[in-house]
Amino acid sequence: MPIPIHESHHAPGALKRLPLLKASAFFIAAVCLCLCGLLYLQLEQSRRHDLALAEVASSNLTRAMAQQAEDTFMKADLVLTSLADWIQADGYDRMQLSRLQKTFSRRVQSLQQLHGIFLFDRQGQWVITSFDDLPHGSGVADREYFQFHQQNVSSLAHIGPAIRSRENGEWIIPVSKRVNDDHGNFTGVLLAGIKMAYFDEFFKSFSIDEHGAMFLARTDGTLLARRPFLESQIGTSVAQGAIFQKHLPLANAGNAMINSVVDDTVRLYGYRQLEAYPLVVSAASSRDAILKDWYENAFQSSVIVALVILGIGLFGWVFIHQVRDGGRIEADLRTAQEALELIATHDSLTGLANRRLFERALDIEFGRGARQGSALSLIMLDIDFFKSYNDNYGHVAGDHCLAEVARALKSYCQRNADLAVRYGGEEFAALLPDTDIHGAMVIAEQIRRSVIDKNISHSGSPTGHVTVSLGCYSFVPSGRDSVEVFIQRADAALYQAKHSGRNRTAVLSMEGGVETLTRSDR
Known part of the structure; x- marks a missing residue:
């Protein structure tokens, strides 16, 4: 976008x-x-x-x-x-x-x-x-x-x-x-x-x-x-x-x-x-x-x-x-x-939006979601064991790995309003306007499988190839919401996915004001 x-x-x-x-x-x-x-x-x-x-x-x-x-x-x-x-x-x-x-x-x-x-x-x-x-x-x-x-x-x-x-x-x-x-x-x-x-x-x-x-x-x-x-x-x-x-x-x-x-x-x-x-x-x-x-x-x-x-x-x-x-x-x-x-x-290595554009997009989509009453979803993803990958294969291979993951992420952000972001280091994000939690989870799983299908060798990973962990969060903006809280909750879902064994998607939902975690390990 x-x-x-x-x-x-x-x-x-x-x-x-x-x-x-x-x-x-x-x-x-x-x-x-x-x-x-x-x-x-x-x-x-x-x-x-x-x-x-x-x-x-x-x-x-x-x-x-x-x-x-x-x-x-x-x-x-x-x-x-x-x-x-x-x-x-x-x-x-x-x-x-x-x-x-x-x-x-x-x-x-x-x-x-x-x-x-x-x-x-x-x-x-x-x-x-x-x-x-x-x-x-x-x-x-x-x-x-x-x-x-x-x-x-x-x-x-x-x-x-x-x-x-x-x-x-x-x-x-x-x-x-x-x-x-x-x-x-x-x-x-x-x-x-x-x-x-x-x-x-x-x-x-x-x-x-x-x-x-x-x-x-x-x-x-x-x-x-x-x-x-x-x-x-x-x-x-x-x-x-x-x-x-x-x-x-x-x-x-x-x-x-x-x-x-x-x-x-x-x-x-x-x-x-x-x-x-x-x-x-x-x-x-x-x-x-x-x-x-x-x-x-x-x-x-x-x-x-x-x-x-x-x-x-x-x-x-x-x-x-x-x-x-x-x-x-x-x-x-x-x-x-x-x-x-x-x-x-934009990030020069992957071609994805950087954090500066991401923050601007969040401000715009929060306002639009509040006006239209539509759901806004965020997927945070991280490459599993990426430090080990860099140590084993070198920074050039690491850059190639980042670019491949970025292509997988971008391939599922097809709408004009969708934004694929390199959030920092080996961490990425996907901002999905007009998308509820179920839609976000489907896209997250498609991204995770796409990375697996690339079959990038990783001797430091239990699976033997590069995988990613993903956290999803979705809500309907009210006009009084905090961008930091929105990112923190998606990041919390990502943390739960990594803590639960990596190579999976976690969803953070709000029910009765209490945060609960669900995981999807496919």
Whole structure:
């Protein structure tokens, strides 16, 4: 029955040590996670702010582009409308040709965006141009704008795909009108060519990054002008791009982060469809350029936070190791204390409880027996002729004999409350709570026979082997009993067993206040 000498003052610390270790690790991890979380929130907020500013700038840029493009085409449209009205009213006979040519030339000179103005007859042949010399060739019957007006009676201006002028090979955007006779029949096409170089210069007036882009396209996705200018892309279709597929059907203007179908660059596009003409303008800045400063700040902030986390981690590592070392030291101290308690309360040779632990156990069991009204028994036993055994076989053999007897005693003290004690020298005791005198006598006899069964040779004993004598006493504590009297009565029973010839069990009972002795010699 393990009864410690002192209450352990280290047990609460031991219970708290593991949570402290876990709490420390959790706290350090939580601090690191919070730092990472705050860094993420700050960087995300900064990124969104930069993108929002870029969206505002992109919207303003596309609005300016749309206004400029609309003004450019509207001026050409107005010129064509006035000329078409004149031609339809007065015709273009030989008497009018010189006058019309001069008018065409003056209008081109007044509008820097115009490449030239051309009049074609119903077969697509040149009639009048703003140039001094009339071109010669197969005409323009194969051009998209000419075929459009042949097939459509609309008097609205038509903006066709970009083409190379057959006058001088310059890239132009054709703005054309149908010319009718007095009966509304098709008589030709009036064309104003807008220089693509004009839009190129206009685009260059805006400050965008080297990976940015600007374009002017028809609403069907046909590319009219682009910055940076790539001749191979002029006239191609971007109708499968996200702007035309996803965004324009939902809104005539807006912003979107898109991966370009032209050069596979991710850009923030601002787009706007013109109100007066079927055209779309768009300006885009590359995502990398928009977030360039953000990337630098993110890198610097991340390095700083990483260094802080590294410092916290190193501190935490040292702290946790100190906690662990403290835990190990405390465990070692507890182990040492338990070892000291074991040494202080148990016999080193036999491993049984010593008299100090026995006395404490008696105090505890007297109180418990008094509270519960249960019997308490004590068996005292002594090795017969042990001095003679030591003299004949030596102290080493004597120690071995003591250990064997102790094992026999302990083997019959199986309950947690039972206590096997080396009382002194060759004398032992067994404290048996909740056991009456009959139970004590049964156990005593089992111990005595167990020692005999070990068959330890003893030439100094009449039986030729080691035996023990046992004395039993049992009573129900009342709370006013004496421990010394309790031991004396069990010892008296042991004395009677030895006096009666040894190798036997004696029981001391109290009947009517008179002590009587009974013996059991088996």
